[in-house]
Amino acid sequence: MTEVELKLTLPDRLAREAEAAGLLSPEVIERLLREEVRRLHVDQLFSAADRLAGLDLPTLTDAELEAEIEAARAERRASNAGRR
Secondary structure (H helix, E strand, C coil): CCCCCCCCCCCHHHHHHHHHCCCCCHHHHHHHHHHHHHHHHHHHHHHHHHHHHHCCCCCCCHHHHHHHHHHHHHHHHHHHHHHC
């Protein structure tokens, strides 16, 4: 675990409302950060999918797709074996 100290400067009303709602506790801030990181990853994934869809690439055949999947799996297995 890494300890990070945050200092927030908030408008008075927002600070009071956040405190009253229990949003300033370490557990809630951790949850909010995790949700935001997950949302950013999803946004990046959809952005990449949009860019990919915009490329003028030939469609892979079923055999080509299966070969790509098997190659990726073999690469992952080799990478995982090297970590042991």
